[in-house]
Structure formats: structure tokens, C-alpha cells
Amino acid sequence: xxxxxxxxxxxxxxxxxxxxxxxxxxxxxxxxxxxxxxxxxxxxxxxxxxxxxxxxxxxxxxxxxxxxxxxxxxxxxxxxxxxxxxxxxxxxxxxxxxxxxxxxxxxxxxxxxxxxxxxxxxxxxxxxxxxxxxxxxxxxxxxxxxxxxxxxxxxxxxxxxxxxxxxxxxxxxxxxxxxxxxxxxxxxxxxxxxxxxxxxxxxxxxxxxxxxxxxxxxxxxxxxxxxxxxxxxxxxxxxxxxxxxxxxxxxxxxxxxxxxxxxxxxxxxxxxxxxxxxxxxxxxxxxxxxxxxxxxxxxxxxxxxxxxxxxxxxxxxxxxxxxxxxxxxxxxxxxxxxxxxxxxxxxxxxxxxxxxxxxxxxxxxxxxxxxxxxxxxxxx
Amino acid sequence: xxxxxxxxxxxxxxxxxxxxxxxxxxxxxxxxxxxxxxxxxxxxxxxxxxxxxxxxxxxxxxxxxxxxxxxxxxxxxxxxxxxxxxxxxxxxxxxxxxxxxxxxxxxxxxxxxxxxxxxxxxxxxxxxxxxxxxxxxxxxxxxxxxxxxxxxxxxxxxxxxxxxxxxxxxxxxxxxxxxxxxxxxxxxxxxxxxxxxxxxxxxxxxxxxxxxxxxxxxxxxxxxxxxxxxxxxxxxxxxx
Numbered sequence: 206x207x208x209x210x211x212x213x214x215x216x217x218x219x220x221x222x223x224x225x226x227x228x229x230x231x232x233x234x235x236x237x238x239x240x241x242x243x244x245x246x247x248x249x250x251x252x253x254x255x256x257x258x259x260x261x262x263x264x265x266x267x268x269x270x271x272x273x274x275x276x277x278x279x280x281x282x283x284x285x286x287x288x289x290x291x292x293x294x295x296x297x298x299x300x301x302x303x304x305x306x307x308x309x310x311x312x313x314x315x316x317x318x319x320x321x322x323x324x325x326x327x328x329x330x331x332x333x334x335x336x337x338x339x340x341x342x343x344x345x346x347x348x349x350x351x352x353x354x355x356x357x358x359x360x361x362x363x364x365x366x367x368x369x370x371x372x373x374x375x376x377x378x379x380x381x382x383x384x385x386x387x388x389x390x391x392x393x394x395x396x397x398x399x400x401x402x403x404x405x406x407x408x409x410x411x412x413x414x415x416x417x418x419x420x421x422x423x424x425x426x427x428x429x430x431x432x433x434x435x436x437x438x439x440x441x442x443x444x445x446x447x448x449x450x451x452x453x454x455x456x457x458x459x460x461x462x463x464x465x466x467x468x469x470x471x472x473x474x475x476x477x478x479x480x481x482x483x484x485x486x487x488x489x490x491x492x493x494x495x496x497x498x499x500x501x502x503x504x505x506x507x508x509x510x511x512x513x514x515x516x517x518x519x520x521x522x523x524x525x526x527x528x529x530x531x532x533x534x535x536x537x538x539x540x541x542x543x544x545x546x547x548x549x550x551x552x553x554x555x556x557x558x559x560x561x562x563x564x565x566x567x568x569x570x571x572x573x574x575x576x577x578x579x580x581x582x583x584x585x
Numbered sequence: 586x587x588x589x590x591x592x593x594x595x596x597x598x599x600x601x602x603x604x605x606x607x608x609x610x611x612x613x614x615x616x617x618x619x620x621x622x623x624x625x626x627x628x629x630x631x632x633x634x635x636x637x638x639x640x641x642x643x644x645x646x647x648x649x650x651x652x653x654x655x656x657x658x659x660x661x662x663x664x665x666x667x668x669x670x671x672x673x674x675x676x677x678x679x680x681x682x683x684x685x686x687x688x689x690x691x692x693x694x695x696x697x698x699x700x701x702x703x704x705x706x707x708x709x710x711x712x713x714x715x716x717x718x719x720x721x722x723x724x725x726x727x728x729x730x731x732x733x734x735x736x737x738x739x740x741x742x743x744x745x746x747x748x749x750x751x752x753x754x755x756x757x758x759x760x761x762x763x764x765x766x767x768x769x770x771x772x773x774x775x776x777x778x779x780x781x782x783x784x785x786x787x788x789x790x791x792x793x794x795x796x797x798x799x800x801x802x803x804x805x806x807x808x809x810x811x812x813x814x815x816x817x818x819x820x821x822x823x824x825x
Contacts, residue, residue, distance in 0.1 A: 220713070221720040222732065229729045236730075332791065333798035342805050405745040415754035420762060427768045429791070442748075446741040454733060 239460040249467065256471050257298035259309050261321075265350040269325030272347045274354065275309055279316040285579050286318040286355045287387075290344065292367030293486065294436050296478050297323045300365070300562055303471055308562045311572035317579065320351050322368075326480040332429045334483035336490070337508035340374045348375070348382050359384035359519075361579060366390050366532065366558070367490075370500065374507055377516045385582060386517060387575060389524040390532050390558050393543070396498040397536035407533040408443045413495035421496075425488040433479030440476075443530065472563075501543065520548035520585070522578050526567070531558040550578060654681070672781040679774040686767040693763035697756050704747035708740030715739060 265272035289309075291297040300321065301309040312319050322344070327334065351360050362383050364372025369391025376383045398407040416424075425431075441448050459465040499505040505512040521544050525537040534553075541549050554571055556564035561571065658674070665674055712735060719726065726732050747753045772787055779786040785793075 220716045221725045222716065223725045223727050224729050224732060228727065232729045329790070330794050330797065333795045338798075338802065342802075345809075402749075404742065404749065408745075408749060411749055411754060412757060415758050416761065420758065420765075423765050423769070424761065427765050427772065429787075444741065446737045446744060450734065450737045454730060458730075 236454075236457050239457055242460040245460070245463065245466065246470075249470065253467060254470055254474060256303070256475055257296075257301045258304065259301045259307060259313070264320070264354060265347060267343060267346060269327060269331065270343045270347075271323040271325060272350055273321055273323060275313055275319040275321070277318060278310070278313040281316055282318065283316040283576070283580060283583070285316075285361060285576075285583060286320060286351065286357070287312065287361045287363050287575075287579070288348065288351050289319065289321040290362065290364045290368035290372050291322065291324065292365060293324050293327075293339075293480065293482050294367060296475060296480065297321055298475055298478075299559060302475060302563050303468065306468075306563045306565075306568065308568070308572060311568060312575065315572055315576035317572075317576055318355070320347075320354075322347050324480070326433075327430060327483045328481075329429065332484045335485045335507075336371070336374070339486065340371050341378065341508050344371060344375050345379060345382075348379070352382070357384075358382070361385045361387070363387040363389065363575070364391060365562075366392070369393075370494070373500065373514070373517070374505070374512050376519065377512045377514060378507065378510055380516050380518060383517075383519050385520045385522070385579065387522045387524070387578075388537075389571075390526050390529055390537060390561055391523070392494075392532040392536040393523075393540050394498065394501045394536050395494050396501075397538075398533040401533070401535040403530075403533060405444070406530040407536070409439070409531065410495060410533070410536070412439075413491050416491070416496075418492055418496065421488060421491045425484045429484050430481040431484065431487045433481050436482065437476065437479040440531075514543050515545035517544040518546050520550075520582050521546055522550045522552065522575070524552045524554060524561070524571070524574075526556050526558055526561040527553050528555065528557045528560065548582070672777055675777045676774060676781075679770065679777055683767070683770040683774055686763070686770040690760075690763040690767045693756075693760045697760050700747060700753060700756050701744070704744045705740055707743040707747070709736070711743060712736050712739035 260276040261273040262276065263271050264274045289297075289300060291300065301307045304310065309319055309321070324339075324343075348360050348362070352358060359382055362372045362376060362385070364370070364387070366389070369388040370393075372386060373388065373391065373393065376386045392410075395410060398410050402411075456469065459469060493499045493505055497504070500512060501514070503511070503513045503515070521540075523537070523540055525532075525534055527534070529537070538551065538553075541551065552570075552574055554561055554567040554574075556567040561567045658677075662674055665671070715735065716726070726735065748757065776786045776788065778784075
């Protein structure tokens with residue numbers, strides 16, 4: 206035996222793999238046994254797979270945008286209404302994924318009246334919509350409708366991720382119409398991660414900064430709208446190996462558990478339902494925010510008007526997810542002093558970017574904290 | 586055509602010589618620089634070899650069959666135009682540019698896959714080291730599924746590190762640029778066909794949608810300028 210093969214033999218012996226053929230076959234048989242339950246995939250009804258099921262009424266529509274008002278469930282209501290603004294990159298149903306994992310239901314249970322915006326699915330015709338069209342157009346109209354419905358002059362605005370940026374811009378440009386601003390997992394400082402890089406975190410930030418402004422222009426010019434599936438794919442590529450096991454052994458593992466399987470399928474239904482993003486929004490989002498970081502520098506201009514964070518003088522609640530790898534904490538945390546308000550609160554919740562709204566631990570904290578924060582400022 | 590001092594005759598002779606030479610398999614001049622995986626992929630790809638022979642790619646094949654096409658175009662192109670086949674000439678040119686873009690995209694994708702494979706390899710080496718450390722501690726892996734999960738954890742780290750690193754971001758950007766360029770060339774070809782058939786082009790549609798959007802913006806501005814009572818009536822029209 207040569208020296209090399211002796212070394213190889215020693216290394217092989219040193220490995221602690223004690224998987225006997227019998228045990229491996231036993232495990233494989235177990236998995237194959239679970240495969241028999243795969244027929245359940247075709248047996249679930251549309252009602253069982255439905256997401257966003259909290260009863261709600263459409264109160265306004267404009268183009269593809271809809272504004273809904275959830276039907277109150279609490280016996281004792283606080284007389285506080287919240288308008289939730291979700292991101293464009295996913296659908297609003299994330300805040301109402303399942304009956305027992307619904308952020309909306311939890312807010313309703315706290316006695317809060319809930320309105321939410323469904324941005325819909327932009328078509329080819331909406332290719333030229335800008336961030337300003339969303340903020341000063343659709344969102345402003347939705348705010349007016351909520352005010353009219355509730356008989357109020359100002360709304361409690363809550364933005365999620367990209368919706369948080371829209372809400373921040375709105376609160377700056379229309380500060381007279383916002384009573385309180387709540388931000389969740391919102392990347393206010395797009396360059397916050399530059400000095401705090403973390404493996405597996407903030408890939409979108411790095412990727413966007415690695416492109417030139419000309420690259421972004423050419424991307425938008427050739428694509429028009431940014432296809433939803435492409436956005437979905439880029440999210441998948443943030444954790445490629447984890448997704449590989451998620452759709453193979455992890456899925457096999459839960460095939461015989463209806464509750465877990467339904468949870469998985471509902472989440473997948475949400476994940477795969479990615480709307481296209483209007484080209485001009487994408488252009489501005491990448492160039493002005495990911496690359497230029499103009500919001501935090503008070504340099505962002507929408508419709509010819511400067512978005513100045515110092516004009517945000519209403520109370521601000523900024524919620525970040527401790528394990529967020531989509532929006533690194535360094536991009537969403539530590540915003541004290543950036544706004545024009547003295548009443549700034551920061552709250553960290555356990556879980557990741559999406560886990561904030563569907564995770565068990567975060568769910569116990571999120572809605573009650575928001576209700577408490579709002580109640581404390583109700584008559585202020 | 587004054588941009589090339591070579592006479593049409595010599596273009597034809599050189600092109601024919603290149604075509605005959607290309608029939609004899611020869612090692613690519615830059616094959617040594619590529620990684621084994623990349624070279625194998627490129628050699629095995631019928632598209633790559635086909636395109637490299639047909640399209641004007643200065644770096645790989647300065648003359649070759651592309652010169653032959655160029656010669657035909659120079660000799661007979663004007664005649665085709667006179668017969669009303671100008672769109673066909675334009676389409677032919679667009680098609681050749683698209684082939685170049687496809688080849689460039691394919692090369693960028695190979696480079697990307699090569700990098701992913703390297704990260705994958707690093708991760709697997711890390712798994713072996715982890716297993717050896719476990720053995721030293723007297724721990725054992727007795728489950729196949731546990732082993733697969735260990736592997737996944739080991740590979741994920743290096744993959745993140747590689748793709749978030751300078752080279753990973755560069756290669757990703759290269760794929761994006763090449764894909765965009767290919768899309769641009771495809772749109773150009775489709776635009777020529779649309780023009781020829783008097784069908785609205787992508788640019789026509791974009792212009793129309795842009796005008797509609799600008800009108801909507803103007804309408805919004807005018808509505809907001811109205812007194813609140815009238816504005817309220819306008820908002821109510823948005824009721825379902």
C-alpha cells in the first residue's frame with residue numbers, strides 16, 4: 206500500500222460515520238412510507254389551502270389597488286384604527302397567513318380596527334408607475350378613505366418592509382395626515398450593513414451595490430416590469446442549500462402531519478404568488494435607495510418634493526426582527542435621532558423577516574406590543 | 586463599407602480557409618486558462634461550438650465562418666435590399682448579434698456554475714473536517730438524514746461566503762449583464778419583425794403606456810387641487 210492510500214485509509218477510519226446499511230434502509234423505508242401520504246397533497250380542498258381568510262370588506266379601489274377593512278372581532282374595541290401597508294414584492298396575505306398565525310386577527314383581538322392595502326398585480330400598463338405614484342397617489346387616497354370612514358383627520362400608519370419605506374415617505378410628505386408611524390422590518394439605512402457585514406445576511410444589499418447605475422437602467426429598460434418569479438428566485442438564492450433540503454427531506458418529513466403540511470403549503474402559496482414590480486419603482490428603489498441610500502440622508506426626492514425624515518414629528522415605533530437576514534438589523538435598528546420626533550421607540554422581536562408575522566414567539570409579542578404602544582398614545 | 590480595408594476577395598479566401606481548418610479538431614487557445622469543469626462544459630455544448638463558429642467574436646475567432654457571412658452580406662446585401670428584403674437583412678444581422686449574446690450568456694453562466702461548484706467543494710471538505718473533529722470527540726453519526734443535514738449546513742456557509750465575496754458578486758453581475766444583453770438583442774429582432782408586419786412594437790406600447798401614466802398623474806394633481814368637498818366626491822368614485 207502506498208503512503209497516499211495509507212493516509213486515505215486512516216482518514217476513512219477516522220470518520221465517525223456509523224450508518225449501517227440496515228439502519229440506512231430503515232430510514233429510507235420510513236421516508237418512502239411517508240411518501241404514501243403524498244396523496245394528501247391532492248386531497249386538500251381550496252378552503253383548507255386558502256390564505257388571507259380574515260373577513261374583510263373592500264372599501265376603496267383604484268386601478269389594481271384595493272383597500273380593505275377587516276370586520277372587528279373584539280367585544281371591547283379601543284377606538285383605534287391602523288392602516289397596514291405591505292411591500293410590493295409579495296402579497297399582503299403574509300399578515301393573515303393562517304387562522305392561528307394571523308397578525309391581523311391578533312390585532313383585531315386586541316380591539317384594534319384594521320385596514321390594509323392590497324397593491325394588486327401590476328400589469329404591463331403599470332410599467333411607468335413610480336414610488337411617488339404609490340405614495341402620493343394610491344396611498345394618499347387610501348389614507349383619505351380611512352379618515353372618512355373613521356371620522357378622523359390622521360391615521361395610524363403601519364408599514365412592512367418596503368411598505369415601511371413607503372409609509373416613511375408618506376409620513377414625511379403628508380405629516381399632517383399621520384397620527385403615529387409604525388415601521389416593521391424596514392430597511393431605513395440601506396448602507397447600514399457596509400461596516401457590519403454578516404455571512405448569509407443582506408445579500409440583496411450587496412448584490413444591488415455590486416451593479417452599476419447603467420446596469421440597473423439596462424435591466425429596467427429591457428424588462429419593463431421586474432417579473433415576480435425573478436424576485437422569488439433571488440430570495441430563494443439567498444439560502445440555496447437550505448431551500449434544497451426544504452423541498453426534499455424536510456418536506457418528506459412532514460408529509461404524514463396534516464397540520465404541518467398545510468402550514469407548509471399555505472406558506473408556499475404565499476411565496477409563489479409574487480406580483481411583478483413596476484419598472485420605474487424598481488429603478489428608483491435600486492438606484493436611489495440600495496445604491497444611493499438617499500432616504501436616510503434626507504436626499505430622496507419624490508414627485509419633485511424632498512423626503513425629509515425630520516418632518517416626521519409624530520410618535521414612531523420601529524420594530525426589527527432579531528434574526529432578519531433579508532433586512533440586516535444594522536439597516537433597520539438604531540434610528541433614534543433620525544426622525545423629527547422625540548417619541549421614538551424601538552422594539553426587537555425574535556425570528557426572521559417573515560417570522561415576525563408568522564412565528565410563534567414573535568406573534569406573542571408583536572400585536573400586544575403595538576396595541577399597548579398605540580393605547581398609551583391614544584389621547585396624546 | 587469602408588471600415589474594413591480587406592478586399593471582398595481576400596475576405597472570401599480567408600473565410601473558406603478558416604472553414605476548412607475548423608473541420609479539423611484543435612485545442613482551443615484559451616482552454617488551458619479555464620477550469621476543467623468549465624472547459625468540459627464548453628466543449629460538450631453544441632450551442633457554444635456552433636455559435637463560436639458562426640458569430641463575429643473578436644476574442645475567440647477573429648475570422649472564421651463569420652467572415653464568410655460578412656462576405657456574402659457585402660456582396661449580395663445591397664441587391665437583397667433593392668428587392669425589398671431589407672427587413673430580412675436587418676433581421677439576419679439582429680439574429681447574428683443575438684447568437685453572440687447567447688454565447689456570452691452561456692459563458693457567464695458557466696463561470697457562475699464553476700464558482701458555485703468550487704464553493705460546494707469547499708463545503709464538502711469542511712464536512713470531512715467536521716466529521717474528523719467529531720471522531721476525535723468520540724461522537725458518531727448514525728443517521729443518514731442527520732448526515733445529509735450536516736452536509737447541508739457545511740455547504741451553506743462556504744456558498745454564502747463565496748457568493749457574497751468580491752468574485753461572487755462580480756460573476757453574478759456578469760450573468761445579469763449577459764442575460765440583459767441577450768434580452769435586448771431578442772427584443773431588437775422581434776422589433777424588426779413587428780415593424781415589418783406593421784404590428785405595434787414594444788417601444789410603441791411603452792410610449793402609449795407612458796402617456797397614459799402621465800395623464801393619470803396630471804389628473805391626480807388636478808383632483809388634489811380641488812376644494813375638499815369636491816375632492817371627497819371624486820374619492821367616492823373609487824368605491825367598489
